[in-house]
Amino acid sequence: IVFMEHIQKTYWMGQQAFPALRDVSLSVAAGEYVAIIGPSGSGKSTTMHIMGCLDTPSAGLYQLDGYDVSKLSDDDLALLRNQKIGFVFQSFNLLSRTSAIENVELPMLYAGVPAKVRHQRAQDALVQVGLESRMHHKPNELSGGQQQRVAIARALVTHPALILADEPTGALDSQSTEEIMGLFQNLHDQGNAIVMVTHELDVAHHAHRIISFKDGVVQSDVPNPDF
Amino acid sequence: IVFMEHIQKTYWMGQQAFPALRDVSLSVAAGEYVAIIGPSGSGKSTTMHIMGCLDTPSAGLYQLDGYDVSKLSDDDLALLRNQKIGFVFQSFNLLSRTSAIENVELPMLYAGVPAKVRHQRAQDALVQVGLESRMHHKPNELSGGQQQRVAIARALVTHPALILADEPTGALDSQSTEEIMGLFQNLHDQGNAIVMVTHELDVAHHAHRIISFKDGVVQSDVPNPDF
Numbered sequence: 255i256v257f258m259e260h261i262q263k264t265y266w267m268g269q270q271a272f273p274a275l276r277d278v279s280l281s282v283a284a285g286e287y288v289a290i291i292g293p294s295g296s297g298k299s300t301t302m303h304i305m306g307c308l309d310t311p312s313a314g315l316y317q318l319d320g321y322d323v324s325k326l327s328d329d330d331l332a333l334l335r336n337q338k339i340g341f342v343f344q345s346f347n348l349l350s351r352t353s354a355i356e357n358v359e360l361p362m363l364y365a366g367v368p369a370k371v372r373h374q375r376a377q378d379a380l381v382q383v384g385l386e387s388r389m390h391h392k393p394n395e396l397s398g399g400q401q402q403r404v405a406i407a408r409a410l411v412t413h414p415a416l417i418l419a420d421e422p423t424g425a426l427d428s429q430s431t432e433e434i435m436g437l438f439q440n441l442h443d444q445g446n447a448i449v450m451v452t453h454e455l456d457v458a459h460h461a462h463r464i465i466s467f468k469d470g471v472v473q474s475d476v477p478n479p480d481f
Numbered sequence: 482i483v484f485m486e487h488i489q490k491t492y493w494m495g496q497q498a499f500p501a502l503r504d505v506s507l508s509v510a511a512g513e514y515v516a517i518i519g520p521s522g523s524g525k526s527t528t529m530h531i532m533g534c535l536d537t538p539s540a541g542l543y544q545l546d547g548y549d550v551s552k553l554s555d556d557d558l559a560l561l562r563n564q565k566i567g568f569v570f571q572s573f574n575l576l577s578r579t580s581a582i583e584n585v586e587l588p589m590l591y592a593g594v595p596a597k598v599r600h601q602r603a604q605d606a607l608v609q610v611g612l613e614s615r616m617h618h619k620p621n622e623l624s625g626g627q628q629q630r631v632a633i634a635r636a637l638v639t640h641p642a643l644i645l646a647d648e649p650t651g652a653l654d655s656q657s658t659e660e661i662m663g664l665f666q667n668l669h670d671q672g673n674a675i676v677m678v679t680h681e682l683d684v685a686h687h688a689h690r691i692i693s694f695k696d697g698v699v700q701s702d703v704p705n706p707d708f
Protein backbone atom coordinates (compact mmCIF):
# COMPACT_ATOMS: atom_id res chain seq x y z
CA ILE A 255 0.00 0.00 0.00
CA VAL A 256 3.04 2.25 0.56
CA PHE A 257 6.04 2.20 -1.77
CA MET A 258 8.90 4.68 -1.27
CA GLU A 259 12.06 4.57 -3.32
CA HIS A 260 15.11 6.78 -2.74
CA ILE A 261 13.09 9.54 -1.13
CA GLN A 262 15.01 12.74 -0.36
CA LYS A 263 13.75 15.84 1.45
CA THR A 264 15.86 18.93 1.77
CA TYR A 265 14.66 22.04 3.55
CA TRP A 266 16.13 25.38 2.57
CA MET A 267 16.64 28.25 4.97
CA GLY A 268 18.02 31.15 3.00
CA GLN A 269 21.13 29.73 1.34
CA GLN A 270 21.55 26.85 3.78
CA ALA A 271 20.34 23.34 2.94
CA PHE A 272 19.08 20.94 5.63
CA PRO A 273 18.74 17.39 4.30
CA ALA A 274 15.99 16.01 6.55
CA LEU A 275 15.79 12.81 4.48
CA ARG A 276 18.89 11.75 2.56
CA ASP A 277 17.80 8.41 1.08
CA VAL A 278 14.71 6.60 2.33
CA SER A 279 13.37 3.47 0.70
CA LEU A 280 10.70 1.31 2.31
CA SER A 281 7.44 -0.39 1.50
CA VAL A 282 4.41 -1.44 3.53
CA ALA A 283 2.10 -4.21 2.39
CA ALA A 284 -1.66 -4.01 2.82
CA GLY A 285 -2.52 -5.04 6.37
CA GLU A 286 1.04 -4.89 7.70
CA TYR A 287 1.91 -3.55 11.17
CA VAL A 288 5.18 -1.60 11.15
CA ALA A 289 6.94 0.41 13.87
CA ILE A 290 9.36 3.23 13.06
CA ILE A 291 11.95 4.09 15.67
CA GLY A 292 14.99 6.35 15.78
CA PRO A 293 16.55 9.36 17.52
CA SER A 294 15.03 12.83 17.67
CA GLY A 295 15.55 14.63 14.36
CA SER A 296 16.30 11.48 12.36
CA GLY A 297 13.48 12.06 9.84
CA LYS A 298 10.56 9.99 11.15
CA SER A 299 7.87 12.69 11.08
CA THR A 300 9.11 14.01 7.74
CA THR A 301 8.74 10.52 6.27
CA MET A 302 5.26 10.18 7.80
CA HIS A 303 4.15 13.47 6.27
CA ILE A 304 5.30 12.37 2.82
CA MET A 305 3.60 9.00 3.37
CA GLY A 306 0.39 10.80 4.32
CA CYS A 307 0.57 13.03 1.21
CA LEU A 308 0.93 16.13 3.36
CA ASP A 309 4.36 16.97 2.00
CA THR A 310 6.23 16.23 -1.22
CA PRO A 311 9.74 14.79 -1.47
CA SER A 312 12.58 16.74 -3.10
CA ALA A 313 13.45 13.57 -5.04
CA GLY A 314 12.44 9.92 -5.30
CA LEU A 315 9.25 7.95 -5.93
CA TYR A 316 6.24 7.58 -3.64
CA GLN A 317 3.34 5.33 -4.55
CA LEU A 318 0.23 5.10 -2.39
CA ASP A 319 -2.08 2.18 -3.16
CA GLY A 320 -0.37 1.93 -6.55
CA TYR A 321 -0.80 5.61 -7.50
CA ASP A 322 2.28 7.75 -8.17
CA VAL A 323 1.40 10.58 -5.82
CA SER A 324 3.42 13.19 -7.76
CA LYS A 325 1.19 12.63 -10.79
CA LEU A 326 -2.12 13.35 -9.04
CA SER A 327 -3.95 16.68 -9.01
CA ASP A 328 -4.42 18.38 -5.64
CA ASP A 329 -8.10 17.40 -5.60
CA ASP A 330 -7.44 13.75 -6.48
CA LEU A 331 -4.69 13.63 -3.88
CA ALA A 332 -6.99 15.05 -1.18
CA LEU A 333 -9.66 12.52 -2.11
CA LEU A 334 -7.23 9.59 -2.04
CA ARG A 335 -5.85 10.72 1.30
CA ASN A 336 -9.31 11.10 2.81
CA GLN A 337 -10.37 7.65 1.60
CA LYS A 338 -7.26 5.70 2.49
CA ILE A 339 -5.43 7.33 5.37
CA GLY A 340 -6.00 8.17 9.03
CA PHE A 341 -3.25 10.33 10.55
CA VAL A 342 -2.42 10.81 14.23
CA PHE A 343 -0.07 13.80 14.32
CA GLN A 344 2.82 14.16 16.77
CA SER A 345 1.35 17.49 17.89
CA PHE A 346 -2.29 16.41 17.46
CA ASN A 347 -3.30 19.22 15.04
CA LEU A 348 -6.81 19.56 16.40
CA LEU A 349 -8.99 22.51 15.40
CA SER A 350 -8.88 24.73 18.46
CA ARG A 351 -12.26 26.39 18.06
CA THR A 352 -14.29 23.22 17.74
CA SER A 353 -15.25 20.58 20.26
CA ALA A 354 -13.78 17.10 20.52
CA ILE A 355 -16.76 15.50 18.80
CA GLU A 356 -16.69 17.99 15.94
CA ASN A 357 -12.97 17.35 15.49
CA VAL A 358 -13.64 13.62 15.23
CA GLU A 359 -16.46 14.18 12.72
CA LEU A 360 -14.20 16.10 10.37
CA PRO A 361 -12.90 13.27 8.13
CA MET A 362 -16.46 12.00 7.72
CA LEU A 363 -17.75 15.48 6.90
CA TYR A 364 -15.18 15.65 4.13
CA ALA A 365 -16.23 12.23 2.85
CA GLY A 366 -19.87 13.30 2.64
CA VAL A 367 -21.18 11.06 5.43
CA PRO A 368 -24.69 12.21 6.59
CA ALA A 369 -24.82 14.25 9.80
CA LYS A 370 -26.68 11.72 11.94
CA VAL A 371 -24.28 8.88 11.05
CA ARG A 372 -21.25 11.15 11.57
CA HIS A 373 -22.43 12.15 14.98
CA GLN A 374 -23.08 8.60 16.11
CA ARG A 375 -19.75 7.27 14.85
CA ALA A 376 -17.82 10.17 16.36
CA GLN A 377 -19.53 9.53 19.66
CA ASP A 378 -18.69 5.81 19.52
CA ALA A 379 -15.05 6.60 18.69
CA LEU A 380 -14.78 8.94 21.66
CA VAL A 381 -16.32 6.32 23.96
CA GLN A 382 -13.70 3.86 22.69
CA VAL A 383 -10.85 6.15 23.73
CA GLY A 384 -12.45 6.84 27.12
CA LEU A 385 -13.60 10.40 26.45
CA GLU A 386 -17.35 9.99 26.77
CA SER A 387 -17.54 12.74 29.41
CA ARG A 388 -15.41 15.17 27.41
CA MET A 389 -17.12 15.20 23.99
CA HIS A 390 -18.06 18.85 24.01
CA HIS A 391 -14.80 20.17 25.40
CA LYS A 392 -12.58 22.20 23.10
CA PRO A 393 -8.93 21.15 22.86
CA ASN A 394 -7.76 23.80 25.35
CA GLU A 395 -10.28 22.42 27.84
CA LEU A 396 -8.67 19.00 27.68
CA SER A 397 -5.55 17.53 29.24
CA GLY A 398 -2.57 16.61 27.01
CA GLY A 399 -3.46 12.94 27.01
CA GLN A 400 -7.11 13.71 26.31
CA GLN A 401 -6.15 15.81 23.27
CA GLN A 402 -4.00 12.96 22.03
CA ARG A 403 -6.93 10.58 22.39
CA VAL A 404 -9.19 12.91 20.38
CA ALA A 405 -6.54 12.90 17.62
CA ILE A 406 -6.49 9.09 17.75
CA ALA A 407 -10.30 8.85 17.60
CA ARG A 408 -10.32 11.17 14.59
CA ALA A 409 -7.74 9.01 12.76
CA LEU A 410 -9.55 5.74 13.44
CA VAL A 411 -13.20 6.75 12.98
CA THR A 412 -13.26 6.08 9.21
CA HIS A 413 -11.50 2.69 9.62
CA PRO A 414 -8.88 3.70 7.04
CA ALA A 415 -6.84 1.13 5.12
CA LEU A 416 -3.63 2.87 6.26
CA ILE A 417 -3.19 4.34 9.72
CA LEU A 418 -0.20 6.63 10.21
CA ALA A 419 0.39 7.27 13.90
CA ASP A 420 3.24 9.61 14.92
CA GLU A 421 4.03 8.95 18.60
CA PRO A 422 0.34 8.23 19.40
CA THR A 423 0.92 7.38 23.07
CA GLY A 424 3.54 10.03 23.90
CA ALA A 425 1.25 11.88 26.31
CA LEU A 426 -0.45 8.83 27.82
CA ASP A 427 0.04 6.92 31.05
CA SER A 428 0.58 3.17 30.85
CA GLN A 429 -3.09 2.29 31.41
CA SER A 430 -4.33 4.56 28.60
CA THR A 431 -1.46 3.37 26.39
CA GLU A 432 -2.58 -0.22 26.77
CA GLU A 433 -6.17 0.66 25.87
CA ILE A 434 -5.05 2.59 22.80
CA MET A 435 -2.75 -0.22 21.65
CA GLY A 436 -5.78 -2.51 21.93
CA LEU A 437 -7.71 -0.26 19.53
CA PHE A 438 -4.86 -0.29 17.02
CA GLN A 439 -4.65 -4.06 17.32
CA ASN A 440 -8.38 -4.37 16.52
CA LEU A 441 -7.99 -2.23 13.43
CA HIS A 442 -5.02 -4.32 12.36
CA ASP A 443 -7.02 -7.52 12.88
CA GLN A 444 -9.65 -6.08 10.53
CA GLY A 445 -6.99 -6.02 7.81
CA ASN A 446 -5.78 -2.41 7.97
CA ALA A 447 -2.13 -1.40 7.72
CA ILE A 448 -0.54 0.48 10.59
CA VAL A 449 2.67 2.52 10.51
CA MET A 450 3.49 3.80 13.96
CA VAL A 451 6.37 6.06 14.95
CA THR A 452 7.29 5.55 18.57
CA HIS A 453 10.28 5.87 20.83
CA GLU A 454 8.78 3.53 23.40
CA LEU A 455 10.03 0.00 22.90
CA ASP A 456 7.04 -1.64 24.55
CA VAL A 457 4.81 0.12 22.02
CA ALA A 458 7.10 -0.90 19.12
CA HIS A 459 6.95 -4.54 20.19
CA HIS A 460 3.30 -4.81 19.06
CA ALA A 461 4.43 -4.43 15.44
CA HIS A 462 5.52 -7.25 13.16
CA ARG A 463 8.35 -5.27 11.67
CA ILE A 464 10.65 -2.57 13.00
CA ILE A 465 12.20 0.12 10.80
CA SER A 466 14.97 2.11 12.42
CA PHE A 467 15.91 5.63 11.24
CA LYS A 468 19.16 7.52 11.72
CA ASP A 469 20.25 10.83 10.19
CA GLY A 470 17.68 10.81 7.41
CA VAL A 471 18.16 7.24 6.19
CA VAL A 472 16.73 3.83 7.02
CA GLN A 473 19.39 2.17 9.13
CA SER A 474 17.69 -1.20 9.54
CA ASP A 475 14.40 -2.85 8.56
CA VAL A 476 13.86 -6.16 10.29
CA PRO A 477 11.05 -8.46 11.40
CA ASN A 478 10.17 -8.12 15.08
CA PRO A 479 11.93 -11.04 16.80
CA ASP A 480 8.97 -11.41 19.19
CA PHE A 481 6.78 -12.70 16.36
CA ILE B 482 9.42 26.71 48.33
CA VAL B 483 5.99 25.39 47.33
CA PHE B 484 3.16 25.07 49.83
CA MET B 485 -0.32 24.05 48.66
CA GLU B 486 -3.17 23.42 51.04
CA HIS B 487 -6.60 22.09 50.06
CA ILE B 488 -6.35 23.44 46.53
CA GLN B 489 -9.50 23.10 44.44
CA LYS B 490 -9.96 23.96 40.77
CA THR B 491 -13.32 23.76 39.09
CA TYR B 492 -13.85 24.63 35.44
CA TRP B 493 -17.26 25.78 34.32
CA MET B 494 -18.68 25.07 30.90
CA GLY B 495 -22.05 26.74 30.73
CA GLN B 496 -23.95 25.37 33.72
CA GLN B 497 -21.78 22.26 34.07
CA ALA B 498 -18.98 22.09 36.64
CA PHE B 499 -15.82 20.06 36.02
CA PRO B 500 -13.76 19.66 39.18
CA ALA B 501 -10.25 19.26 37.76
CA LEU B 502 -8.73 19.40 41.26
CA ARG B 503 -10.90 18.35 44.19
CA ASP B 504 -8.48 18.60 47.13
CA VAL B 505 -4.75 18.89 46.56
CA SER B 506 -2.30 19.47 49.38
CA LEU B 507 1.44 19.14 48.96
CA SER B 508 4.65 20.96 49.71
CA VAL B 509 8.10 21.03 48.12
CA ALA B 510 11.18 22.03 50.11
CA ALA B 511 13.94 24.14 48.58
CA GLY B 512 16.24 21.88 46.57
CA GLU B 513 13.91 18.86 46.59
CA TYR B 514 13.44 16.58 43.56
CA VAL B 515 9.84 15.40 43.20
CA ALA B 516 8.09 13.38 40.51
CA ILE B 517 4.35 13.61 39.88
CA ILE B 518 2.68 10.65 38.24
CA GLY B 519 -0.92 9.65 37.54
CA PRO B 520 -3.43 8.81 34.80
CA SER B 521 -4.40 11.11 31.96
CA GLY B 522 -6.82 13.78 33.18
CA SER B 523 -6.02 13.30 36.87
CA GLY B 524 -5.04 16.94 37.38
CA LYS B 525 -1.25 16.99 37.04
CA SER B 526 -0.94 19.85 34.53
CA THR B 527 -3.64 21.86 36.29
CA THR B 528 -1.63 21.60 39.52
CA MET B 529 1.59 22.56 37.69
CA HIS B 530 -0.07 25.68 36.24
CA ILE B 531 -1.23 26.79 39.68
CA MET B 532 2.24 26.05 41.05
CA GLY B 533 3.77 28.15 38.28
CA CYS B 534 1.36 31.04 38.99
CA LEU B 535 -0.18 30.70 35.55
CA ASP B 536 -3.60 29.86 36.91
CA THR B 537 -5.45 30.53 40.15
CA PRO B 538 -7.20 27.94 42.29
CA SER B 539 -10.98 28.10 42.95
CA ALA B 540 -10.22 27.51 46.64
CA GLY B 541 -7.32 26.78 48.96
CA LEU B 542 -3.94 28.31 49.78
CA TYR B 543 -0.86 28.50 47.59
CA GLN B 544 2.41 29.93 48.88
CA LEU B 545 5.46 30.30 46.64
CA ASP B 546 8.71 31.00 48.47
CA GLY B 547 6.65 32.11 51.47
CA TYR B 548 4.41 34.54 49.54
CA ASP B 549 0.64 33.99 49.46
CA VAL B 550 0.23 34.18 45.72
CA SER B 551 -3.41 35.33 45.88
CA LYS B 552 -2.30 38.49 47.71
CA LEU B 553 0.18 39.66 45.05
CA SER B 554 -0.53 42.17 42.30
CA ASP B 555 -0.24 40.93 38.72
CA ASP B 556 3.05 42.76 38.28
CA ASP B 557 4.57 41.39 41.49
CA LEU B 558 3.38 37.93 40.57
CA ALA B 559 4.97 38.13 37.11
CA LEU B 560 8.22 39.33 38.68
CA LEU B 561 8.26 36.54 41.28
CA ARG B 562 7.52 33.96 38.64
CA ASN B 563 10.26 35.24 36.34
CA GLN B 564 12.80 35.23 39.18
CA LYS B 565 11.99 31.89 40.74
CA ILE B 566 10.48 29.55 38.20
CA GLY B 567 11.42 27.83 34.95
CA PHE B 568 8.52 26.05 33.26
CA VAL B 569 8.67 23.29 30.64
CA PHE B 570 5.13 23.02 29.27
CA GLN B 571 3.49 19.79 28.16
CA SER B 572 2.85 21.36 24.76
CA PHE B 573 6.06 23.43 24.73
CA ASN B 574 4.38 26.84 24.23
CA LEU B 575 7.15 28.25 22.05
CA LEU B 576 6.64 31.51 20.16
CA SER B 577 6.07 30.35 16.60
CA ARG B 578 7.42 33.41 14.80
CA THR B 579 10.77 33.51 16.55
CA SER B 580 13.82 31.30 16.29
CA ALA B 581 14.96 28.75 18.85
CA ILE B 582 17.63 31.06 20.24
CA GLU B 583 15.21 33.97 20.58
CA ASN B 584 12.75 31.71 22.39
CA VAL B 585 15.47 30.70 24.84
CA GLU B 586 16.47 34.34 25.40
CA LEU B 587 12.93 35.32 26.38
CA PRO B 588 13.08 34.82 30.18
CA MET B 589 16.36 36.75 30.30
CA LEU B 590 14.91 39.56 28.17
CA TYR B 591 12.12 39.90 30.71
CA ALA B 592 14.65 39.95 33.55
CA GLY B 593 16.59 42.80 31.93
CA VAL B 594 19.72 40.79 31.14
CA PRO B 595 21.92 42.66 28.57
CA ALA B 596 21.69 41.47 24.96
CA LYS B 597 25.23 40.11 24.64
CA VAL B 598 24.96 38.04 27.81
CA ARG B 599 21.49 36.78 26.83
CA HIS B 600 22.73 35.68 23.48
CA GLN B 601 25.73 33.83 24.87
CA ARG B 602 23.73 32.05 27.58
CA ALA B 603 20.97 31.06 25.17
CA GLN B 604 23.57 29.67 22.84
CA ASP B 605 25.21 27.67 25.66
CA ALA B 606 21.82 26.32 26.75
CA LEU B 607 21.03 25.15 23.21
CA VAL B 608 24.43 23.47 22.94
CA GLN B 609 23.66 21.66 26.22
CA VAL B 610 20.46 20.18 24.77
CA GLY B 611 22.19 19.20 21.53
CA LEU B 612 20.65 21.86 19.28
CA GLU B 613 23.74 23.78 18.26
CA SER B 614 22.97 23.31 14.56
CA ARG B 615 19.34 24.36 14.94
CA MET B 616 19.58 27.70 16.76
CA HIS B 617 18.03 29.82 14.06
CA HIS B 618 15.23 27.44 13.16
CA LYS B 619 11.68 28.46 14.04
CA PRO B 620 9.58 25.92 15.93
CA ASN B 621 7.81 24.66 12.79
CA GLU B 622 11.22 23.98 11.27
CA LEU B 623 12.09 21.65 14.11
CA SER B 624 11.16 18.07 14.93
CA GLY B 625 8.89 17.34 17.91
CA GLY B 626 11.79 16.32 20.11
CA GLN B 627 13.82 19.37 19.05
CA GLN B 628 10.93 21.68 20.01
CA GLN B 629 10.76 19.99 23.37
CA ARG B 630 14.47 20.54 23.87
CA VAL B 631 14.12 24.26 23.06
CA ALA B 632 11.38 24.44 25.73
CA ILE B 633 13.73 22.72 28.18
CA ALA B 634 16.63 25.06 27.36
CA ARG B 635 14.35 28.07 27.89
CA ALA B 636 13.26 26.78 31.31
CA LEU B 637 16.79 26.05 32.50
CA VAL B 638 18.70 29.03 31.11
CA THR B 639 18.08 31.30 34.14
CA HIS B 640 19.01 28.50 36.61
CA PRO B 641 15.72 29.03 38.47
CA ALA B 642 15.24 27.95 42.08
CA LEU B 643 12.15 25.97 41.08
CA ILE B 644 11.91 24.02 37.84
CA LEU B 645 8.46 22.82 36.82
CA ALA B 646 8.68 20.28 34.03
CA ASP B 647 5.46 18.84 32.59
CA GLU B 648 6.33 15.63 30.72
CA PRO B 649 9.71 17.05 29.59
CA THR B 650 10.88 13.91 27.79
CA GLY B 651 7.56 12.87 26.21
CA ALA B 652 8.81 13.46 22.67
CA LEU B 653 12.36 12.21 23.17
CA ASP B 654 14.10 8.94 22.36
CA SER B 655 15.96 7.16 25.16
CA GLN B 656 19.34 8.67 24.28
CA SER B 657 18.07 12.27 24.35
CA THR B 658 16.03 11.47 27.49
CA GLU B 659 19.18 10.38 29.31
CA GLU B 660 21.02 13.55 28.32
CA ILE B 661 18.13 15.74 29.45
CA MET B 662 17.83 13.88 32.77
CA GLY B 663 21.55 14.59 33.24
CA LEU B 664 20.88 18.34 32.85
CA PHE B 665 18.09 18.24 35.40
CA GLN B 666 20.34 16.31 37.77
CA ASN B 667 23.05 19.01 37.45
CA LEU B 668 20.55 21.73 38.27
CA HIS B 669 19.36 19.74 41.25
CA ASP B 670 22.94 19.27 42.44
CA GLN B 671 23.30 23.05 42.34
CA GLY B 672 20.53 23.25 44.95
CA ASN B 673 17.47 23.93 42.79
CA ALA B 674 14.09 22.27 43.33
CA ILE B 675 12.59 20.18 40.55
CA VAL B 676 8.96 19.13 40.18
CA MET B 677 8.56 16.86 37.19
CA VAL B 678 5.34 15.39 35.83
CA THR B 679 6.02 12.21 33.95
CA HIS B 680 4.27 9.00 33.03
CA GLU B 681 7.58 7.22 32.38
CA LEU B 682 8.68 5.30 35.44
CA ASP B 683 12.36 5.34 34.54
CA VAL B 684 12.18 9.14 34.48
CA ALA B 685 10.29 9.23 37.80
CA HIS B 686 12.95 7.07 39.46
CA HIS B 687 15.47 9.96 39.37
CA ALA B 688 13.36 11.81 41.91
CA HIS B 689 13.64 11.47 45.69
CA ARG B 690 9.91 11.55 46.21
CA ILE B 691 6.95 10.41 44.13
CA ILE B 692 3.52 12.05 44.33
CA SER B 693 0.74 10.11 42.67
CA PHE B 694 -2.46 11.81 41.42
CA LYS B 695 -5.88 10.28 40.78
CA ASP B 696 -9.15 12.03 39.93
CA GLY B 697 -8.06 15.46 41.12
CA VAL B 698 -6.56 14.45 44.49
CA VAL B 699 -3.17 13.34 45.75
CA GLN B 700 -3.49 9.60 46.18
CA SER B 701 -0.05 8.96 47.63
CA ASP B 702 3.09 10.93 48.48
CA VAL B 703 6.04 8.71 49.33
CA PRO B 704 9.83 8.72 49.29
CA ASN B 705 11.31 6.97 46.28
CA PRO B 706 12.30 3.49 47.55
CA ASP B 707 15.41 3.59 45.29
CA PHE B 708 17.01 6.27 47.48
Ligand SMILES: Nc1ncnc2c1ncn2[C@@H]1O[C@H](COP(=O)(O)OP(=O)(O)OP(=O)(O)O)[C@@H](O)[C@H]1O
Pocket residue numbers: 388391394395396397398399400425427492493494499500501519520521522523524525526527528571
Ligand atom coordinates in the same frame (compact mmCIF):
# COMPACT_ATOMS: atom_id res chain seq x y z
N1 LIG C 1 -10.41 24.79 30.57
C1 LIG C 1 -10.97 23.62 30.98
N2 LIG C 1 -12.32 23.48 30.98
C2 LIG C 1 -12.88 22.33 31.38
N3 LIG C 1 -12.21 21.25 31.82
C3 LIG C 1 -10.85 21.33 31.83
C4 LIG C 1 -10.17 22.51 31.41
N4 LIG C 1 -8.83 22.28 31.52
C5 LIG C 1 -8.69 21.02 31.99
N5 LIG C 1 -9.91 20.44 32.18
C6 LIG C 1 -10.15 19.09 32.69
O1 LIG C 1 -9.41 18.96 33.91
C7 LIG C 1 -8.93 17.63 34.04
C8 LIG C 1 -7.48 17.63 34.46
O2 LIG C 1 -6.68 18.13 33.42
P1 LIG C 1 -5.09 18.10 33.49
O3 LIG C 1 -4.59 18.77 32.26
O4 LIG C 1 -4.62 18.65 34.79
O5 LIG C 1 -4.77 16.54 33.47
P2 LIG C 1 -3.35 15.79 33.43
O6 LIG C 1 -3.25 14.98 34.66
O7 LIG C 1 -2.25 16.76 33.14
O8 LIG C 1 -3.53 14.82 32.21
P3 LIG C 1 -2.49 14.33 31.06
O9 LIG C 1 -1.66 13.26 31.70
O10 LIG C 1 -3.44 13.78 30.02
O11 LIG C 1 -1.71 15.50 30.59
C9 LIG C 1 -9.18 16.92 32.71
O12 LIG C 1 -10.16 15.92 32.89
C10 LIG C 1 -9.66 18.02 31.77
O13 LIG C 1 -10.69 17.57 30.90
Ligand SMILES: Nc1ncnc2c1ncn2[C@@H]1O[C@H](COP(=O)(O)OP(=O)(O)OP(=O)(O)O)[C@@H](O)[C@H]1O
Pocket residue numbers: 265266267272273274292293294295296297298299300301344615618621622623624625626627652654
Ligand atom coordinates in the same frame (compact mmCIF):
# COMPACT_ATOMS: atom_id res chain seq x y z
N1 LIG D 1 10.67 23.23 7.78
C1 LIG D 1 11.90 22.81 8.12
N2 LIG D 1 12.98 23.57 7.84
C2 LIG D 1 14.22 23.17 8.17
N3 LIG D 1 14.50 22.01 8.77
C3 LIG D 1 13.47 21.20 9.10
C4 LIG D 1 12.12 21.56 8.81
N4 LIG D 1 11.30 20.57 9.26
C5 LIG D 1 12.10 19.64 9.81
N5 LIG D 1 13.41 20.01 9.72
C6 LIG D 1 14.57 19.24 10.18
O1 LIG D 1 14.45 17.92 9.65
C7 LIG D 1 14.96 16.96 10.59
C8 LIG D 1 14.00 15.80 10.73
O2 LIG D 1 12.82 16.20 11.33
P1 LIG D 1 11.69 15.18 11.75
O3 LIG D 1 10.55 15.98 12.30
O4 LIG D 1 11.36 14.26 10.62
O5 LIG D 1 12.39 14.32 12.90
P2 LIG D 1 11.82 13.17 13.83
O6 LIG D 1 12.59 11.94 13.56
O7 LIG D 1 10.33 13.09 13.70
O8 LIG D 1 12.19 13.69 15.27
P3 LIG D 1 11.40 13.59 16.69
O9 LIG D 1 11.63 12.22 17.20
O10 LIG D 1 12.13 14.64 17.50
O11 LIG D 1 9.97 13.93 16.46
C9 LIG D 1 15.19 17.72 11.90
O12 LIG D 1 16.57 17.79 12.17
C10 LIG D 1 14.59 19.10 11.68
O13 LIG D 1 15.38 20.13 12.27
Ligand SMILES: [Mg+2]
Pocket residue numbers: 298299300344420624625626
Ligand atom coordinates in the same frame (compact mmCIF):
# COMPACT_ATOMS: atom_id res chain seq x y z
MG1 LIG E 1 8.79 13.52 14.98
Ligand SMILES: [Mg+2]
Pocket residue numbers: 397398399525526527571647
Ligand atom coordinates in the same frame (compact mmCIF):
# COMPACT_ATOMS: atom_id res chain seq x y z
MG1 LIG F 1 -1.01 17.03 31.51
